Amino acid sequence: MISKYPDPPLTIAVIGGGVIGRTLATAWTRSGHGVTFGVRRPQDDDLLQFAAGIGANVTAIEPALTGTDTVLLAIAGDAMPEVVPQLAPQLAGKTVIDATNNVVSPVLNSIADLSALAPTARVYRAFNTVGWENFADPTYGDTIGDLLYSGPAGIGQQAVERLIGDTGLRPIHLGDNDKAHLADALTALWFTLAFEQGYGRGVGFKVLTR
Structure with a gap:
């Protein structure tokens, strides 16, 4: 699939080799973007085979950030307080997407830490509100799902x-990151619907307008 956007392909560092990162990397390489997984164990055979199958690369975390314009953070949310200070110097000037959910913290996102430690990065809250199944298949019958996100214009x-x-x-823009809590509220709603109310992990969201 070729991206419907006419701009040159992006170079993306996907930090984390889990199912969210893999699913998004698959969609992005199919659209022509260059993807490099940055992980602590770049010699992992399973990730190497997966990356080779979609045309992505695998390196350690720091080399993955070199020369990329966009960064997806898709690691365990409770690791972010440790990881963000380590990565912050290399995030300067990049578009950084926080897709993590720190479920052991009162605040699910790491926007405040990212913005404070990497003040020149363009930080966004996205890809956190639904399960990976919705990234793999965004259709619900004849309806295309929405993904709500926050971050600065530009x-x-x-x-x-x-x-x-x-x-x-x-994409549905909620506003700048003072609205990130709304994206996190959708995460909580998704967990409630998917697991407590039995809708399953494929449940998604749609904004309707007249």
């Missing part, structure tokens, strides 16, 4: 909306 927003669109989902 070049970074264009990149984030492009990457959301390349999964097939429709």
Whole structure:
């Protein structure tokens, strides 16, 4: 699949080799973007085979960040307080997407730490509100799902909306990161619907307008 956006392909560092990162990397490489997984164990055979199958690369975390314009943080949320200070110097000037959910903290996102420690990065809250199944298949019958996100307007927003669109989902901007709590509230709603109310992990969201 070729991206519907006419701009040159992005170079993306996916930090983390779990199912969220893998699913998004698959959509993005199919759209022509360059993807490098940055992980603590770059010699992991399973990840190496997966990356080779979709045309992505695998390196340690620091080399993955070198020369990339966009960073997806898709690691365990409770690791973010340790990881963000380590990565912050290399995030300067990049578009950084926080897709993590720190479920052991009162605040699910790491926007405050990212913004404080990497003040020149363009930080966004996205890809955290639904399960990976919705990135793999964004359709619900005849309806295309929406992905709601927060972050500043400008070049970074264009990149984030492009990457959301390349999964097939429709991007819905909530506003700057003072609205990140709304994205996190959707995460809580998704968990309630998916698990407590039995809708399953494929449940998604759609904004309706007249």
